[in-house]
Amino acid sequence: MGNSILTQREKEIFTYLIKNNTTKDIANILGISEKTVRNHISNVIQKLGVKGRSQAIIELLKLNEINI
Amino acid sequence: MLFKRISKKILVATIALIVIALVYFFPNGSDPEVYEQNISYIEANKNPIYLKDNNNYIARTNIIMKETETEEKVKEIIESLTINSSKKDYIPNGFSALIPEDTKVLSLDFDGSLLKINFDSKFKNITIQDEEAVIESLVYSLTEISSIKKIMIFVDGELLTRLPNSNKKLPHYLTRDYGINKIYDLNTLSDCTITTIYYLSKFNEQYYYVPVTTFSNNPSNKIEIVINNLKGNSIYNPNLLSYMVNSVELLSYELEESKASLNFNSYIFDNFDDKTISEEVKYTILLSLKDSMGIEELVLKVNDEEIDKLSIES
Structure with a gap:
């Protein structure tokens, strides 16, 4: 107990997502490829067992893993 | 003879009663005695507190509190939020406390507008259904004190960073931004x-x-x-x-x-x-x-x- 369910990178990506940044924006900000950003998002969706980005955001908010 | 004796006794008793009544009911002209009263009046001081209602919401109600100094008030609030505590009879009908029974506050530390509360390990006996509600209840009740804007919860000296059952992350500082009945x-x-x-x-x-x-x-x-x-x-x-x-x-x-x-x-x-x-x-x-x-x-x-x-x- 005590470990976040997100990696630091995943947390960064979702923090930018909730601020209305696109995948392309996030890739530019973090200096990684768009494909890598999409992979991270897919990993989180899978970890949370949800169907899409919006549901992932809601779950992460409920878990206090990210903040608005 | 007997009748005369009884009549005499009745007469004496009646006169005695009249004399007593005269002394009691008619003042003798001097100032009445002033009895010094050492009665201190405790002003009923009602403070807002957030408890669980019958619909499982954390709701705002009022409770009578004796303390006015901040530290004592904090202790009284926490006591009121603890199940079966000495304050249980002050809880309004329809509401219930949430902090696990017998939980003790090991220490309180005031740092400006930040309050640090160190509970003993019994705090972690919260059920999964109530663990979020306990935090909300504590944060909202304690920040009703104007000098307190944020709190930190410790258990046996260790900062509580996640809820004990669900592992939900807790912010470093707990403020009203945490939300309630979300x-x-x-x-x-x-x-x-x-x-x-x-x-x-x-x-x-x-x-x-x-x-x-x-x-x-x-x-x-x-x-x-x-x-x-x-x-x-x-x-x-x-x-x-x-x-x-x-x-x-x-x-x-x-x-x-x-x-x-x-x-x-x-x-x-x-x-x-x-x-x-x-x-x-x-x-x-x-x-x-x-x-x-x-x-x-x-x-x-x-x-x-x-x-x-x-x-x-x-």
């Missing part, structure tokens, strides 16, 4: 807004306030969101009430730091002849704006005429 009404990732609306509920004809923090996609100004929600446009639960009728219109508003001035149409009146707004409507607006936007002073106008002015008591 609802997530998000469909998209854009325009996420957080507002806390104070509704009414009742138990045995006694009304009290229930705050609900909603995460929603609403591009409107928070003042508009608060008023729209109080008009009953989106009350999620039949146990939550609002006395603001749907025909109320917010005509205009002004914001100046922590002061808001709201101008309504006349449908906000509870009584058109007296031009009064009900207490419930006034305070649901004030409490909602306080938690949603940090408003501390509220001016209520109707068709540009100032009707009432309210402020959060310091």
Whole structure:
């Protein structure tokens, strides 16, 4: 107990997502490829067992893993 | 002979009674004796506190508190929030405490507006159903004290970073931004807004306030969101009430730091002849704006005429 369910990178990506940044924006900000950003998002969706980005955001908010 | 003896005794007794009555009822002209009274009156001091109601909401009610000094007040609040404590008889009907029974406060540390509470390990005996509610109850009850803006919870000296059962992360500092009775009404990732609306509920004809923090996609100004929600446009639960009728219109508003001035149409009146707004409507607006936007002073106008002015008591 005590470990976040997100990696630091995943947390960064979702923090930018909730601020209305696109995948392309996030890739530019973090200096990684768009494909890598999409992979991270897919990993989180899978970890949370949800169907899409919006549901992932809601779950992460409920878990206090990210903040608005 | 016997009759004479009895009559004599009755006469003596009667005279004695008359003499006593005369002495007792008729003053002798000197000042009456003043009895020094050493009676101290304890002023019933009612303070807001957030407890679980019968609908499992963390609701705002009032409790009598003896203490006025901050540290003692904090101890009294925590005691009131603890199940089966010495304060259990002060809990209003229809409400219950949440901190596990026999939990002890090992220490309190005040650092400006930050309060650090160190509980013993029994604090972690919270059930999974109540663990979020315990945090909300503590945060909201303790931040009713004006000098306390944020708290940190420790258990046996270790900072509590996650809830014990669900492993949900806790912010470093717990403030009212943590929210209460949280609802997530998000469909998209854009325009996420957080507002806390104070509704009414009742138990045995006694009304009290229930705050609900909603995460929603609403591009409107928070003042508009608060008023729209109080008009009953989106009350999620039949146990939550609002006395603001749907025909109320917010005509205009002004914001100046922590002061808001709201101008309504006349449908906000509870009584058109007296031009009064009900207490419930006034305070649901004030409490909602306080938690949603940090408003501390509220001016209520109707068709540009100032009707009432309210402020959060310091």
